[in-house]
Amino acid sequence: MERAKEKRLSSARGERGAKLLFGLCAAFSIVAVFAIILFVLYRSIPAFREIGVFNFLFGKIWKPDWESKVTAGKLEYKDIFGIAPMIVTSLAVTLGAVLLGSVFGVFTAVFLSFYCPERLGRAFARLEKIPMLRTIPLKGFVQQIINLLASIPSIILGFFGLVVIVPIIRDISPNGLGVGVLSAVLVLAIMITPTIASLSKNALEAVPREYFEGSLGLGNTKNQTVFRVMLPAAKSGIMSAIILGVGRAVGETMAVMFVIGATPGKFPTSLFLPVSSLTTTIVQEMGYVSPGSIHESALIATGFILLLFVLLINLVLNFTKKEKLGGDTVFHKKLSQAQKERKGEGYVRVYKQKGGIQTALKWASVAFALTIVFTLIYLVGFILVKGIPYLTPRFLFGESKNGAPMLAPAFVSTLMIVFMTLLIALPLGIGAAIYLNEYSKKGSKFVKVVRLFIDTLSGVPSIVFGLFGMIFFCGICKLDYSLFAGSFTMVLIVLPTVIRSTEESLKAVPDSMREGSLALGSSKVRTIFKVVLPQAIGGIVTSVILSVGRIVGESAALIYTAGSTIKMPSGYSGTGSTFAVMMYRFQVEPVKGLGVNAMYATAVVLLVIVAFLNLLVSLVQKHAGKPKEKTKKEKER
Amino acid sequence: MKKTLAMVLALAAVGGMVSFTGCGKEKTTVTISGSTSVQPLMEELASAYEEAHGGISIEVNGGGSGVGISDALLGKNDFGMSSRELKPTEVGLTARRLATDGIALVVNQACAIDGVTADEVYNLYANGVPIGSITAGIAREASSGTRGAFDELVKNSEGKDLTELEAFADGTQTQNSTGNVLTQIATKGNTNLLGYVSLGSLDETVKALKYDGVEPTVQNIEAGIYRLSRPFNLVVKSGKTLSREAQAFFDYLFTDEAQEIVESKGYIRVS
Structure with a gap:
């Protein structure tokens, strides 16, 4: 008896110990986030103190090679480290990329959720006769393509931007440069589109099926249903997908570094101007700093400002996620409100016309999705064709x-x-x-x-x-x-x-x-x-x-x-x-x-x-x- | 539970093996880091040395002059490479010149221009004044040794150099290595760009320009008439005793044999 009791006690202790252990694992994330914030801030302090937070944030000149002039007494630190142009650049490039990326992403999600036929045979009647092609799972294929695009390392996207997008931009740009704001926007847009697409697709698929059926039952066309009922109902989910895209775009380094031109101290006044973002400046100059210099601390402080932006975006994201549940109920409320207003009429079809706009939107979604698919196929094909000849056994495994x-x-x-x-x-x-x-x-x-x-x-x-x-x-x-x-x-x-x-x-x-x-x-x-x-x-x-x-x-x-x-x-x-x-x-x-x-x-x-x-x-x-x-x-x- | 325990043990065993295999066959390593301009030369010298002396491995890392200097100060390398002189702030270090290097101005092979003047180069980088078909310059990142030397050496007719500028002209792009400048310039149809690279890294993919009427050649630099030149330095912490292997390699770098390699690669030897 005694023994059994003891055993139970010790196992209870073990249980508590296990719970504590798992709890510590869970708490590790909190420790990690605080450690990141604190240590990055700690190493930023010399820069903030010497330069002054205001001068650092709003200064327009970034000239680290003037640091020796400070020691010679000719200048002050506040005159040479200002990140205002980089902040503006990061925000502008992110805005551009997110605008483009969310249009492509959301339309692709709509295509995947509502218009993409399961099998290729369903897409074209003519193909129905060819048994080989008929059974190709089109929807799964497009989904795989999007997943693959989402997992392509950003350094490859940047490289693709450098060798494919930059030359195209060079041809159309008035200054004949290619690298600059527009190229960065395009590369970032390619990077965040798949993320926005898959998350928006999840949001669209989470909308109750009854909405879809109900709307059709009321006599709306499928296109009207998709764009006037389903899309608004998934609004909050799509919003969080886009905000997540903002977070990824603002923090991206490698993809941007290749194509942005990387010249600090320039505001993005033109689409074709080489500029430098927060991340590019860090990655370009970190390798060159002397230890303990204000330059080093200023770069870490630049990282800290970036971190603050991302934390802010995360808080907003968290806020919209909370709204998510509420969002759908709001939609319910609107429905019942509409019912009340039309007393007895119920919720009737309000879109009298055949829905020309929505039909146009449908084809837009098909076009955007196809563009994404072809971009990826081109990207992969291009790199394979150019790279495989140089992939010799010696290059792979040689000393x-x-x-x-x-x-x-x-x-x-x-x-x-x-x-x-x-x-x-x-x-x-x-x-x-x-x-x-x-x-x-x-x-x-x-x-x-x-x-x-x-x-x-x-x-x-x-x-x-x-x-x-x-x-x-x-x-x-x-x-x-x-x-x-x-x-x-x-x-x-x-x-x-x-x-x-x-x-x-x-x-x-x-x-x-x-x-x-x-x-x-x-x-x-x-x-x-x-x-x-x-x-x-x-x-x-x-x-x-x-x-x-x-x-x-x-x-x-x-x-x-x-x-x-x-x-x-x-x-x-x-x-x-x-x-x-x-x-x-x-x-x-x-x-x-x-x-x-x-x-x-x-x-x-x-x-x-x-x-x-x-x-x-x-x-x-x-x-x-x-x-x-x-x-x-x-x-x- | 036994299974979990076995798995953990197996993992630990594999982990131990992985971390020890490295230690078992470790060669004596000399670590060098710093300027990406010096790096190609140092790699040539290192492989020549490695071939002559078996069992020694010389690790040549880039990073830039700043890294070479900071690593030397912190003891992260045996010695550092720098393509500029030490700054007044960088105390506690000794620099020894390994070679002298020229900075060549380069354009696309298809570019019609053959030579530029100091004034033209200054005005292109400072004010965006085009030189014929050239409308923009490529700069290097701040604190690159090549950029530091270039900005100091290019002076306009009033004696102002590029270091005084608050920012380069609109359209100036920044590349973070010699190799990238070459790639950009060599790209087909890029006849509107001007860049600058280490003389030793010059290859036939681009065209080197005369600067104030002088060809960038070893002879002209030695004669002192080509003015864009700077030192390649080795940086050691003052008072530090190098390891036996590192000291041997350091000494080797100043032998006739090594200095002949320096010369054959298009740099100017020091001894």
Whole structure:
């Protein structure tokens, strides 16, 4: 008896310990966000103090090479570090990209949700006769294309912008330059369109089917229904998709760096003017600063201002998300209000005309979606055609030497970073997801705060992660440029993905399984590890693949933490470059005899990896996701 | 639970293996970082040295002159490379000249212009005054050694140099490496751009211009008539004792053998 009691007591202690452990995992995101804000701010303070916050924010001149003149007593710091033109540029380029990206994204989402035929045969009657083509799953294909476009590393988009978009702009621009505001807007628009498209599609599909049927039942045409009923009903979801796009665009570094012209101290007064944004200035000059100089601190302070923008955007996003539920009820209210006003008439068809505008909008959505699809096919095709001839076995696996860099070290470095990152991020992320889903009570304040911070963490631009990693892991932890520092920085970047993806699949596990296990006398911890987690393996695997994708494509955060050597890494405390960093290195220091072709070849490797990972995700979702969806649906019934 | 434990152990084992394989076959490494202008030359010198001395690995990283200097100060490298003289703020370091380099003004092969004057170059970068078909200049990022030297050396008729400018003329774009300037200039149809690169990095994809009527050649720089030139320096923390391997390589750089490589690559030797 005594023994049993003791055992129960100790297991109760174990239970409490487990809960605490999971809670700590969940709280890690909060710590991480605060650490990022505090350390970046801490290193910004010298700049703010010497320059003055007002002069820094509103100054128009950016001349770091004048710093020695300050020491000579000719000038003051406030005269040489002003980021006003960069702030305006970042905002202007983001605005342009989001306007374009949301038009393309939302119309593509409409096309996918309402107009895209499941199979190719449905699209054209003539094709119906050709059995081979008829069965091509068109909708799935377009969806895959959008997913692939969403996961293309930003350095490849920037490179594509440089070799394809810039020459086109050069031909039409009056000053014959090509690089500048417009090119940056276009590249960023391509980057954020798929994000806006998939999130808007989710929002559209979340609108109750009854709205659609009801509207049709009232005699509206399909086009009227789509554009006057469904789209307004999904308004808040689409808004959060667009705000998320704003966050991604304002923090993007690599894609912009290639095409914007990067000249600081210029306001974007013309579409064709080379200018510099907050992110480009950081990435261009960080490598050149002397340690402890005001220039270094001013660049970190630039990162801090960027971080503030992103935090603000995140808060707005959080606000619109809260509105989401309300949004639909508002729509309900409007409906009932309309019913009341027309006393007895009910809600009748108000659009008398045949809906010419809506028909035009339908074709617009088809056109926008096709443009996206062709852009991606062109991008991939272009890079493959240009890059494959240079993808020799020697370039892939040969020994990388001074003056003759090869890709072999990138395989090793990438694998090492992937391994170390997952080793830390997986337990941490899964632990947090377990806490959020298994231990939290409904409406718990702590959980709300944790969720807010996870969202915030996922919105932090990678260049800011890079700065933080450089300050904290390389500097304060004395890791220097090393694969350790790079991996630890990547942990912060992939953590939100791991948590979210795991949590989704935990949610899909039916409660009856948990209850069954508990009823059989298993402890909660045992239930979680033996019953719940095995069921959620699909989500965990997905999170692993998504994380690998993030790591493979990341460059801005790794350059300042893991270095950009071309040599084989000597261990975790040595430096190493992943494929994307190699590509950056080839851009900064073109390879003799290969030049830009080394970038094409590396881009091919990156694209192949990304496409393969995308394929894996859809396979995992097909095999592990489906049965669960069924059980979820059964539960609802 | 046993399964989880086994998995964790297996992971730890693999992790240990990965981190130790590196240490096992480690070669003696000399780390050098800094100016991207010096880097191509240093890479040539390093591979020549590596071939002659087995078992030694020389890691040449870029980053820029500032990085080379800061890394030297912080002990992150064995020694740094800089393509400019030390600034008054950069104390506690000793610089030794490895070579002298010219800065060549370059245009597209199809560009009709053969030579420019200092005044024309100044006015292009400062005020956007076109030179024939050339309407815009390409600058390097702030604190690049090449840019620092270029901005100081290009003076207009009143003796003002480019460092005095608050900002370059509209249309000036900034590229963050010698290689990128070359790529931009060499792109077909870009006859409206002027750029500047290290003389040693000059290749046949672009056309080098006469500056005030003088060809950018090693002879003209040695004779002192081509005025766009600057030093390639090695930077060591004052009072630091280099490792045996690093000191050996450092000494090698000033031998006749190494200086012949310097010369053969289009730079001006110091000894």
